[in-house]
Amino acid sequence: MKLDVCRWKSDRRVFLKTATGSAIIAMIEGQSAIAKPTLFVQTAGSNSLGVTKATRVIIDTDPGVDDAFALMLALQSPELKVEAVTAVAGNLPLGITLPNALRLVEICDRADIPVAGGAAAPLIRRQVTAASAHGENGLGGVELPEPKITPVKEHAADLICRIANQSPGEVTLIGLGPLTNIALALRADPTLSKAVKGIVLMGGSLSGGNVTPAAEFNFYVDPEAASIVFNSGIPITMVGLDVTRKVELTESYIRQLEAGKNKPSQAAARIARAIMATYKKHGQNGGPTLHDPLAVSALIRPNILTFEDYQVKIETTGTITAGESVGWKRDPINYAAALENIGPSSTKSEGTFTPNTKVAVDVRPDEFFHLLIERITSNA
Amino acid sequence: MKQTRKNHLWFVSLLLILSGAMYSRSSFAQDTRYVIIDQDAVGPAGTDMNSMLVFLQAAHVNVLGITVLTGDGWRDEEVAHTLRLLELMGRTDIPVMAGAVTPLVRTQEWTHAWEQVYGKVIYQGAWSSFRPKHGAYEIPKLAEGDPTTKVANEDAAHFLIRMVHKYPHKVTIYAAGPMTNIAQAISLDPHFAELAEELVIMGGSLNPHTEDKEYVDSPRHEFNLWFDPEASSIVFHAHWPKITATPVDVSIETHLTKEMLEQLKTANTPAAQYIARYTRKPGDYLWDELAAAAWLDPGLITRERFVYIDVSLDKGISYGDTIVWSDDDKPALDLQKAHVQIDVDWPKFKKFFVQLMSSSAPGATNPQMRTQPNQ
Numbered sequence: 007m008k009l010d011v012c013r014w015k016s017d018r019r020v021f022l023k024t025a026t027g028s029a030i031i032a033m034i035e036g037q038s039a040i041a042k043p044t045l046f047v048q049t050a051g052s053n054s055l056g057v058t059k060a061t062r063v064i065i066d067t068d069p070g071v072d073d074a075f076a077l078m079l080a081l082q083s084p085e086l087k088v089e090a091v092t093a094v095a096g097n098l099p100l101g102i103t104l105p106n107a108l109r110l111v112e113i114c115d116r117a118d119i120p121v122a123g124g125a126a127a128p129l130i131r132r133q134v135t136a137a138s139a140h141g142e143n144g145l146g147g148v149e150l151p152e153p154k155i156t157p158v159k160e161h162a163a164d165l166i167c168r169i170a171n172q173s174p175g176e177v178t179l180i181g182l183g184p185l186t187n188i189a190l191a192l193r194a195d196p197t198l199s200k201a202v203k204g205i206v207l208m209g210g211s212l213s214g215g216n217v218t219p220a221a222e223f224n225f226y227v228d229p230e231a232a233s234i235v236f237n238s239g240i241p242i243t244m245v246g247l248d249v250t251r252k253v254e255l256t257e258s259y260i261r262q263l264e265a266g267k268n269k270p271s272q273a274a275a276r277i278a279r280a281i282m283a284t285y286k287k288h289g290q291n292g293g294p295t296l297h298d299p300l301a302v303s304a305l306i307r308p309n310i311l312t313f314e315d316y317q318v319k320i321e322t323t324g325t326i327t328a329g330e331s332v333g334w335k336r337d338p339i340n341y342a343a344a345l346e347n348i349g350p351s352s353t354k355s356e357g358t359f360t361p362n363t364k365v366a367v368d369v370r371p372d373e374f375f376h377l378l379i380e381r382i383t384s385n386a
Numbered sequence: 387m388k389q390t391r392k393n394h395l396w397f398v399s400l401l402l403i404l405s406g407a408m409y410s411r412s413s414f415a416q417d418t419r420y421v422i423i424d425q426d427a428v429g430p431a432g433t434d435m436n437s438m439l440v441f442l443q444a445a446h447v448n449v450l451g452i453t454v455l456t457g458d459g460w461r462d463e464e465v466a467h468t469l470r471l472l473e474l475m476g477r478t479d480i481p482v483m484a485g486a487v488t489p490l491v492r493t494q495e496w497t498h499a500w501e502q503v504y505g506k507v508i509y510q511g512a513w514s515s516f517r518p519k520h521g522a523y524e525i526p527k528l529a530e531g532d533p534t535t536k537v538a539n540e541d542a543a544h545f546l547i548r549m550v551h552k553y554p555h556k557v558t559i560y561a562a563g564p565m566t567n568i569a570q571a572i573s574l575d576p577h578f579a580e581l582a583e584e585l586v587i588m589g590g591s592l593n594p595h596t597e598d599k600e601y602v603d604s605p606r607h608e609f610n611l612w613f614d615p616e617a618s619s620i621v622f623h624a625h626w627p628k629i630t631a632t633p634v635d636v637s638i639e640t641h642l643t644k645e646m647l648e649q650l651k652t653a654n655t656p657a658a659q660y661i662a663r664y665t666r667k668p669g670d671y672l673w674d675e676l677a678a679a680a681w682l683d684p685g686l687i688t689r690e691r692f693v694y695i696d697v698s699l700d701k702g703i704s705y706g707d708t709i710v711w712s713d714d715d716k717p718a719l720d721l722q723k724a725h726v727q728i729d730v731d732w733p734k735f736k737k738f739f740v741q742l743m744s745s746s747a748p749g750a751t752n753p754q755m756r757t758q759p760n761q
Contacts, residue, residue: 129490129573130616161574189490193566194543198489230491230616237493248611274416306474322491323701341499357495 011208060087061305062176064166066124067298068183069106071140071281075378076105076182076208076298077269080113082381085306089169089177091121092162096183096227097136100126100146103183108143108153113269117155123189124162124342125132129227136223146280146294150273166199172203173283178305181207181235184224189231192238199238207235208301210318210331211247212365221329222247225320227327232340233320234333242363244318246331247300249311249369253300255293257282266383274382296378303374304366310377312368315361332363394473405696417446420556421681422549424485425674426457426511426563426610429467430530431664434458436642437562437674438468439657442475442749443742444682449477450549453542455485457563457613459512460522462487469533475656476753478535481649485542486566487522487650489614492706497540504703508600509609511564530664543570550581550630554628557581558681562588562674566611569617572624579624582648588677589618590708591634592726601634604707609636611697612706618697619661622722631695632677633708636687636727640672646740653744656755661743672739679738686738689729 063086080086091111093104098201104123111119127133141147146194154382158165166187170177181188188205192198209224217226225232236242255278263275281294303310316333324330337359421441422652428697429435441449453474454465455608461484461695468482494513501507512522538545546567550557559582561568561735568585571578579585589610594601622629647668650658680686694711696719698704711717747753 070538125573126576161576173509193486193488193490193570194541194574240594342503 012284020070029272043291059086060085062087062089062173063090063091063178063180063305064088064090064091064169065093065180065302066162066166066183066185066187067107067180068094068098068103069110069292070097070103070144070183070298071098071146071277072296072298073103074106074110074277075274075296075382076302077110078114078274078382079299079306079378080302081111081116081119082270082384083302083306086302088116088119090165091119092124092165092187093157094124094162094183094187095126095128095133095135096224097140099133099135100124102144104157105153105195108157109150112153113150113273115269119208119306120158120160120165121155122160122162122165123157125190128184128347129189129230130187131228131230136226141280141284146277146284148273148276148280158255162187162196164273166191167195170198170201172382175203176200178203178301179205180305181205181224182301183210184228185209185231185235186228188298189228189234192234199240202240204233204241204243205251206243206245206246206301206304208250208298210244212316212331212333212367213248213356215330216247216251217329218326219328220321220324220378221328225331226329229320229322232329232331233322236318236320236362239362242318243296243301243304243313244331244363245304245311247297249366250297250300251295253296255296255375258360259379260293262379263382268383268385271383297380300369300374303348303377307373307377310370310374311366313364314367316363316365317326317359318363318365333363334359390427413693414550417632419446419558420448420450420549420553421558421560422450422546423452424546424559424561424563425452425454425464425468426459427452427454427468427471428458429464429471429538429664430528431661431666432443433670433672433674434464434562435467435471436661436672437678438471439475439660439743440675440678440682440739441500441560442477443655443657443745445746445748447682449480450553451481451483451538451545453483453485453544453545453567454520455563455567456487456512457610459517460487460512460520461485463520463525464759465537465724467530468535468756469535469537470528470530473533473535474530474660474753474755475747477499477747479539479751480488481538481545483538483542484543486564486570489564489566489574490569492616500701500705507607507612511609511613517584522634530660533602540569544576545665546571547575547578549645550578554581556583558583558680560678560759561584561621562610562677564613565589565621566569566614566618569614569620572620579621579626582626584628584630586623586625586630586632586677586681586693588632588637588674589725590631592708592710594634596634596636596638598638601638606704606709608705608708611708615699615706617754618706619699622696622724623720624722629695629722630681631726632680632696632728634674636674636730637671637676639730639732641733642668642670642672643736644668646736649740650743655744655746656753657747658743659755672735675739676727676735679735680727680730680743683738686731686735687727687729688731689727691728692723693725693726695724695726696721
């Protein structure tokens, strides 16, 4: 992606004064008026009247078939106030994920939400994509109209820093792709980890990977970025393969989408059909696994998932296991053994058990699909 | 005819005067070189701070700004030392930007685990056990006085990016600390490196001829590149018009000698007085000073190698080590060549440095550093 040369001309201070941030927030505040209050009390802090405030989120994504479903779910759910969508290279190169993000925001009639482009490649490693699972255009080959809206000039990492810092303790990041943009933001602004309320992410697994037996795709693509995020101190909610592999979209749900009258339902059904046809060609039955919307659902209806506290670290060293998420449940926190005995206590614990992650360990798929279909087919 | 000729002569002489004036003006403009100093700035005095003085003392050098990051010390304390230096030198017109507080990927905890398997790393900058212990964001009282000026609002990476777009192909990036800020700029703007004029670093180690215990058994280890190996690798893979490196090999041929300090003591400039007053003991290598000085006068370097350069990201024993290849043995990767300095004309550099510090600074206004010869 070519960068706009002018984008850096105004410094941050000037930008903060002139940016559309406040206008956007005002718009989103307006949107919250239509929120259905009190339904999902666990979602966010309630005030004394029991009225639930929508959770303010920035969605970092690489659409992507399941990302498309996740964006529709988030954009059509009143429990979430989507402050911005940021695109990253992952399932497909940034040249595809960014226009797809724009398309999806447009299909949900949410052109008011800023969309920013971010990292075109992982921090260190060579780019790996998953076109075979998502189609060359990231949407199973379904041609959605060219987006009319354009991305904002700001880099995704800058936008994340700016919005999070404007409202410390308020904004939750949703990471649906490789964590490159979020890692860049964390390193660009060392205070960001204090300003962010939490990170909910689709990625990782405590029960084996999908690219290698060790690593899930998002962490496999940029293990260094994932490691930065898990070392950041931000409270993490990890929705990984442990649960997402249990939410495969089936024929009956696709029919329900097809019955939906709005644009998102129709687009979602077409994408799902196209993916099923592709799978069939390769001798596989079944529909797409909806990893990313399950992560989004954790913020809308947390009781769909069961969580357990873990101390999670990301393997960046292994030639075979890079990108593996390793979760400790209790002390001692041990790393690899020394190559030689180095004294009486040759196994040295590397610190105490301090859980940094709520890991989703079980899921109620029916409840998830009920929520997903209801939201996508509703006219938000 | 005569009249015409007279007019003609007059015209020619006017033209000569004008072109002379224009020539000297344009030559001045050509001579002004733009540089951003990217430093881990432990002070007062010491190699990090003294290298800034090399640029501040030089004629026809426009220091666009100083970007600071954790390396030898913690970022925020270093920012304070840098602000104070600029106050003492009367150069508060130069902005100071704060950058990275930690390496991209490496953590102190992980490094401790690594040391259990592969052995102790003698020098770890801000993480060193011998450094005064304080938190990353704490700023202790400074020996040279606390600054009253403030760090800029813009962060290091964005400043770096904004400057190369403002002066395309004209800005030298002088990086004498870990490479985190530069890597961050490259990650945020893939055109950053190609828009710079050149990259000058103090960093790396090839084959230093020394008994120094930090290098004798680990000749490819050097702190700046080691502290953030991922950032170093990102920087070396970027497409710079030119890379110049001052590695340990040549640094160890230089020392801030007692004799130099005596000479600086008698010089009446704020720069010389600053070094004389705050240098705790003579003998330190002139790591960063040489990298800066050789950019001003490449003739100081008597031997260099022109090799492909990278840093090992293998998490084993070599993690963070400098790697170089010639055209004959380079792997089929998109690597960049660097001018790696091997030997220096030490007497010439010694003289150059003392003279530069002892000469009046071009851009200084109302320096706060009182000159107190023979103190």
